[in-house]
Amino acid sequence: MAINITMPALSPTMEEGTLARWMVKPGDTISSGDVIAEIETDKATMEVEAVDEGTIAKIVVEAGTEGVKVNSVIAVLAEEGEDPDNVEAPEAATAGGSEKSDDSSNDDEEAEKPAKSEEKKAPDDKPKKSDAERTTSTGDSAQKPREAEGKDVRKELEGTSPKLADVGSGKDRIKASPLARRIAALRDIDLSTLEGSGPRGRIVKADVEAAEPRKKQAASEKKAADAPADTAKAAPDGLILPQVLDDRVYDPESYELKPLDGMRKTVAKRLTQSFMQVPHFPLNVDIKLDKLLASRADINEAAPEGVKISVNDMLIKASALALMSEPDCNASFTDKGIAYHKSAHISVAVAIDGGLITPVIRDAQTKGLATISREMRDLATRARERKLKPQEYSGGTFSISNLGMFGIKSFGSIINQPEGMILSVGAGEKRPVVDDAGEIVPATVMTVTLSCDHRVIGGAEGAKWLAAFKRYVEHPQSMLL
Amino acid sequence: MADYDLIVIGSGPGGYVAAIRASQLGMKTAIVERESLGGICLNWGCIPTKALLRSAEVLHYANNAKDFGLKIDKADFDLEAVVKRSRGVAKQLSSGVSHLMKKNKIDVIMGEASLKKGKPAPTVSVKEKDGKSKEYKAKNVILATGARARAIPQAGLEPDGDLIWTYREAMVPKETPKKLLVIGSGAIGIEFASFYNELGSDVTVVEAVDRILPVEDEEISGLARKQFEKQGIKFHTGAQVKSLKKSNGKVTADISSGDKTEKLEVDRVILAIGIVGNVEGLGLEELGVKVEKTHVLVDGFGRTGVDGLYAIGDLTGAPWLAHKASHEGVMCVEGIAGAEDAHAFDAWNVPGCTYSHPQIASVGLTEAKAKEAGHKIKVGKFPFIGNGKAIALGAAEGLVKTVFDAETGELLGAHMIGAEVTELIQGYVIAREGELTEETLMHTVFPHPTLSEMMHESVLASQGRVLHM
Numbered sequence: 001m002a003i004n005i006t007m008p009a010l011s012p013t014m015e016e017g018t019l020a021r022w023m024v025k026p027g028d029t030i031s032s033g034d035v036i037a038e039i040e041t042d043k044a045t046m047e048v049e050a051v052d053e054g055t056i057a058k059i060v061v062e063a064g065t066e067g068v069k070v071n072s073v074i075a076v077l078a079e080e081g082e083d084p085d086n087v088e089a090p091e092a093a094t095a096g097g098s099e100k101s102d103d104s105s106n107d108d109e110e111a112e113k114p115a116k117s118e119e120k121k122a123p124d125d126k127p128k129k130s131d132a133e134r135t136t137s138t139g140d141s142a143q144k145p146r147e148a149e150g151k152d153v154r155k156e157l158e159g160t161s162p163k164l165a166d167v168g169s170g171k172d173r174i175k176a177s178p179l180a181r182r183i184a185a186l187r188d189i190d191l192s193t194l195e196g197s198g199p200r201g202r203i204v205k206a207d208v209e210a211a212e213p214r215k216k217q218a219a220s221e222k223k224a225a226d227a228p229a230d231t232a233k234a235a236p237d238g239l240i241l242p243q244v245l246d247d248r249v250y251d252p253e254s255y256e257l258k259p260l261d262g263m264r265k266t267v268a269k270r271l272t273q274s275f276m277q278v279p280h281f282p283l284n285v286d287i288k289l290d291k292l293l294a295s296r297a298d299i300n301e302a303a304p305e306g307v308k309i310s311v312n313d314m315l316i317k318a319s320a321l322a323l324m325s326e327p328d329c330n331a332s333f334t335d336k337g338i339a340y341h342k343s344a345h346i347s348v349a350v351a352i353d354g355g356l357i358t359p360v361i362r363d364a365q366t367k368g369l370a371t372i373s374r375e376m377r378d379l380a381t382r383a384r385e386r387k388l389k390p391q392e393y394s395g396g397t398f399s400i401s402n403l404g405m406f407g408i409k410s411f412g413s414i415i416n417q418p419e420g421m422i423l424s425v426g427a428g429e430k431r432p433v434v435d436d437a438g439e440i441v442p443a444t445v446m447t448v449t450l451s452c453d454h455r456v457i458g459g460a461e462g463a464k465w466l467a468a469f470k471r472y473v474e475h476p477q478s479m480l481l
Numbered sequence: 482m483a484d485y486d487l488i489v490i491g492s493g494p495g496g497y498v499a500a501i502r503a504s505q506l507g508m509k510t511a512i513v514e515r516e517s518l519g520g521i522c523l524n525w526g527c528i529p530t531k532a533l534l535r536s537a538e539v540l541h542y543a544n545n546a547k548d549f550g551l552k553i554d555k556a557d558f559d560l561e562a563v564v565k566r567s568r569g570v571a572k573q574l575s576s577g578v579s580h581l582m583k584k585n586k587i588d589v590i591m592g593e594a595s596l597k598k599g600k601p602a603p604t605v606s607v608k609e610k611d612g613k614s615k616e617y618k619a620k621n622v623i624l625a626t627g628a629r630a631r632a633i634p635q636a637g638l639e640p641d642g643d644l645i646w647t648y649r650e651a652m653v654p655k656e657t658p659k660k661l662l663v664i665g666s667g668a669i670g671i672e673f674a675s676f677y678n679e680l681g682s683d684v685t686v687v688e689a690v691d692r693i694l695p696v697e698d699e700e701i702s703g704l705a706r707k708q709f710e711k712q713g714i715k716f717h718t719g720a721q722v723k724s725l726k727k728s729n730g731k732v733t734a735d736i737s738s739g740d741k742t743e744k745l746e747v748d749r750v751i752l753a754i755g756i757v758g759n760v761e762g763l764g765l766e767e768l769g770v771k772v773e774k775t776h777v778l779v780d781g782f783g784r785t786g787v788d789g790l791y792a793i794g795d796l797t798g799a800p801w802l803a804h805k806a807s808h809e810g811v812m813c814v815e816g817i818a819g820a821e822d823a824h825a826f827d828a829w830n831v832p833g834c835t836y837s838h839p840q841i842a843s844v845g846l847t848e849a850k851a852k853e854a855g856h857k858i859k860v861g862k863f864p865f866i867g868n869g870k871a872i873a874l875g876a877a878e879g880l881v882k883t884v885f886d887a888e889t890g891e892l893l894g895a896h897m898i899g900a901e902v903t904e905l906i907q908g909y910v911i912a913r914e915g916e917l918t919e920e921t922l923m924h925t926v927f928p929h930p931t932l933s934e935m936m937h938e939s940v941l942a943s944q945g946r947v948l949h950m
Contacts, residue, residue, distance in 0.1 A: 179890065
């Protein structure tokens, strides 16, 4: 019986995505685990792996289609022994499609489909299968499962008898242990959002249990993000005028128009939302870097091969520790109240071809520099390949953006909602500094700017955080405390 | 330059299995053994005791032949031949290990190993039989030196190889002791008690805890005690042997329980009061290996905290079981090799087996432990008397008990006593490893007529759906 391949949900909040590319075409034989398509979500491109095996009968949603709803059928797979040409495919359902493609009609479609394809199949099959088998299958049929005959009867029954229970048909088959399924159902955890650690990616109990706290966190953050977004839903789309270039002013021949991809759209939407909704205010401070640079050189000298700590790694650590010293600053504004985060998950802005992404170093306050450095390098590499998983670039509580390498002296970043603060790091440069004795001496100094969400952070709190941060950076050995 | 990718020290079921897995993964591997390939398990543990117990079992059937409609006038045994058979079995398997090492191109180094600081792993120095020492370098070293019987010399609980035995002497008796005292009622103590009782010894077992087989489910412990007592074994639970005194080829034990002390004179004593790890002479202290209560501390992949040094099996602590050691060996090596499906060790999925008559087998949490852990539980029980095959076998005594989490349907534990349960328990172990719920187990078809049907019935019973009771 034909299997519908549906649009997977790549993150808990994903409702639709862009089907970027098909890696297979009708007639291709695929087996479980083969990469069949690439899907673009708001920030990443993810590969879709086949769960079942068979032959691609139809591509329902063409490559490049935007706004494909999660769980809508994107292709149809013919199983072994089935003629791919005779498989019926449902209509493509995209977000822009008619209102009628709701759940119930989807179900009907699926219930009917096997029956239909069976009807179509019957004429070709009869001469070679049924007749031959019927004459020979009386002998030892009691011992063996009567495959061919049994199948026909079963299929006839399927059409007539009331639905017994959902016995796990081909659709959205997720590899998970029975226990993992049960616990997920009890705790209302969506298995499709989990990654399995068992054999061949099977989701096991430990994965579901590990997901629960994450789910709670995601829920509170989602609330934080959604609450204002809901009221503002009309705003960005309604308030912002259509962004077009007037042909009378800008001749279309005079520029090249590059269509917006998922990441560009998300970056645009999120930053606009943040800049319009969040009352930003900046705080500046100069920080002496000489000791940090010396410590870094020292650490790298003593570090085992393959470990090379960057200044940025140390700033990540210092930020996390400062958030622990000033827990009032590790906060998100929500309609219901201010969410004070217990752990410092540091988002680090990484510029990538076609946009910007902020992979997160989780629990950075607990991690050593070598771990931070290793994770950061891995995340940045995969970010550039657009291979980050949604859980790797969401859920941060504070952001760092560093443009020092470009020689920028100081700048102010837009807050990465729902986080409460973002730190903009300028270049470390030799500057004349007046020391305690009143002498002018050279020192390596950088200017940092902390942008704060004034709904959550007051000027005094922000200043205290900067003081703590400055202390850690100017006395890096205090990070060991 | 390292001589080997991996050197394994100790060739018991932990060590030699680790070596084979390493070789499969393409590592150049050597194994060091000071005595016989196969370690205690093959030579002085699991296997030879099973050979002895098999003799006892056959004798039991012969003695009860009339229950099966058979006539055997007087069943008897030749102890020397029984022991000889057991040693023969051990020898056959030990040479089997030697063949496995050859087949997998693993170098066998005979001698006593010790370790010195080194990079990337400690250097292995082996003192060979002729007293000469040779040093070997490897990228990784796995310690699998095993364990031995515990002694308490202060109370005279110290083996002397003559009147006071460990498992080792108990396995090669010259004669059956008339009166035998077994101290400790864990698997080892109970197996020897069962064996010698079958051969006609008058057996007394002393256990410090208030029940025998203390790690087993309480209900199973109770049933076991009843059956053993029916066979004539005497038990003192909640009791301790305060002293052992030897005179004229006899041993007098002071057994105290509560405030009363009892004297018992016996011909032989078997010490089965626990296990201590073989941590001495390896140079662990200088390397900074953490040792606690004679066992090396490790994580789920056998890492000791010293670069390149790992430990597995009995050396790392309970449960002291060959299959636990083998499993740890495989996981440790896969961890070293970075194999994709490497996964850390889960002690709760290690089944425990006691091969006495009746047999006892279990996996996971006991009923009491499950409650302690805060689970709301559902318990299923099915007795052997309700199973056709058990009755046909003439083995209608026993019980299969299952403990489920009432909410999630997780099989928290399974506990069995009766014929062949040591062969049955793996079904429940698979269920636990595969995280099957009561539902899947209920949907599973068990063949008829088999003892395994009781496993199905026990699961059904936990949900109030038992069929044959």
